[in-house]
Each structure stands twice: as C-alpha cells, then as structure tokens.
Amino acid sequence: MKDSGCRIVILGSGRGSNFEALAAAANADWRIVAVGSDQRNAPLLAKAARRSIPGFYREPAAYPNREAHDAALAAALKTYAPDLVLLAGYLRLLGPAMIEPWTERLLNIHPSLLPAWPGLHTHERVLAAGDREHGATVHFVTPELDCGPRIIQGRLTVHPGESVSILAARVLRLEHYIYPTAVGWYAGNRLKLEKDRVILDDRPLINPVVIEETACV
Numbered sequence: 001m002k003d004s005g006c007r008i009v010i011l012g013s014g015r016g017s018n019f020e021a022l023a024a025a026a027n028a029d030w031r032i033v034a035v036g037s038d039q040r041n042a043p044l045l046a047k048a049a050r051r052s053i054p055g056f057y058r059e060p061a062a063y064p065n066r067e068a069h070d071a072a073l074a075a076a077l078k079t080y081a082p083d084l085v086l087l088a089g090y091l092r093l094l095g096p097a098m099i100e101p102w103t104e105r106l107l108n109i110h111p112s113l114l115p116a117w118p119g120l121h122t123h124e125r126v127l128a129a130g131d132r133e134h135g136a137t138v139h140f141v142t143p144e145l146d147c148g149p150r151i152i153q154g155r156l157t158v159h160p161g162e163s164v165s166i167l168a169a170r171v172l173r174l175e176h177y178i179y180p181t182a183v184g185w186y187a188g189n190r191l192k193l194e195k196d197r198v199i200l201d202d203r204p205l206i207n208p209v210v211i212e213e214t215a216c217v
C-alpha cells in the first residue's frame with residue numbers, strides 16, 4: 001500500500017448508499033480514489049461527483065461480448081491503481097479479466113447471511129421462507145456468484161409481520177456499518193486473504209465476525 005493510504009475504487013450499478021457510507025468513514029488509512037459503473041446514469045456516479053471523486057462508466061452495449069466489456073472495465077480500473085476494489089451493488093457477473101488482477105484485493109457486500117440466499121431479492125425470499133434471522137455479508141470475491149470467503153456479517157432478528165421495505169432499510173443500515181469496518185481492517189493491514197483463507201489479526205477466521213444489529217448504533 002502507498003504511503004498516502006489504501007487507494008480504493010468502488011464499482012456499483014445504482015444507488016450508491018454504500019459509497020456514501022464508505023466515503024464518510026474514510027480516514028488517513030484509506031480513501032476512495034474513483035467509482036465505476038456499468039450504467040452511465042447510476043446515481044452512484046452523481047454522488048461521487050458531488051464529493052469531487054472521479055467516476056467512470058463502461059456500458060455493456062458498447063462492447064461485442066462480456067469478455068470485451070470486462071476487459072474495458074479492468075483497463076479503466078487499472079488507471080486508478082487501486083489497492084482494493086469494492087463491489088457495492090454491481091449487478092453484472094465479473095469474468096476472469098476483472099477478477100484475476102484483483103484476487104485477494106476484491107470485496108463484495110451482499111444483503112443476506114451468506115451462504116443463505118445468494119442472488120437477488122433476498123429480503124423477499126427471507127420473508128417468504130419465514131426466516132427468523134437476516135442480515136448482510138462482506139466477503140472476498142471468487143468467480144462464483146456471491147461466494148467467496150466471508151469476513152464480517154451484520155445480523156438482525158426479523159420482526160413478525162415486517163414489510164420488505166422496513167427489513168431492507170434495517171439490512172442497509174447494517175451494510176453501512178460492516179463495509180467500512182471490513183475496509184478499515186484491510187487498510188490497517190489487519191485483514192488479508194491467504195490461500196482462500198481469511199486472516200484477521202494474524203489468525204485464520206473460521207467463521208465471519210458477526211455484529212448484531214443492536215451493536216450498530
């Protein structure tokens with residue numbers, strides 16, 4: 001990592017609330033040097049611009065296939081020389097051109113207690129299944145969807161009769177706590193991936209660190 005701290009690029013397709021939480025939490029150890037998207041109109045890009053953080057987009061329609069789009073995105077990313085790349089609502093599967101250069105330096109946040117409920121519409125599926133617990137997970141990225149070694153989870157108890165929108169808001173609040181926490185560990189040289197194992201404070205992490213909702217205030 002450079003003397004000026006960990007350089008971070010965030011990739012997302014939409015809203016950018018995790019970007020906002022991360023930008024607000026940045027400190028001497030790390031800073032967001034750019035954001036990127038597959039959507040030119042992603043609110044994430046506008047939010048970054050308001051903070052004078054550069055943004056870029058590479059829209060899939062401009063490329064002949066997934067590989068070419070991935071390669072273009074990877075090339076754009078490289079110009080910012082990130083130490084760490086964060087996915088926050090990036091809604092496209094990444095191929096090897098995007099994953100391999102950033103192996104061990106690529107994190108994702110997912111709105112469920114992985115390995116439960118990979119994929120989309122997690123809140124609806126949790127409610128339909130009658131799950132008592134739900135939450136969010138930060139993990140290192142591997143080629144499989146929403147898999148990869150887990151670092152930290154925010155966990156809550158689902159309330160009886162709770163609506164999707166209330167549950168989603170509660171999970172998002174957890175996300176805004178656990179993502180900056182994981183990034184702080186990484187930037188502070190406390191967290192790394194070694195041979196598919198998460199190492200935190202020099203010890204292998206067998207299970208992710210779990211933060212209860214009640215502690216995220």
Ligand code: GRF
Nearest residue numbers: 015016017018089109110111
């Ligand atoms: C979050 O719920 C994240 O877990 C999921 O996509 C959403 C992104 O939200 N992967 P935002 O763009 O950060 O507001």
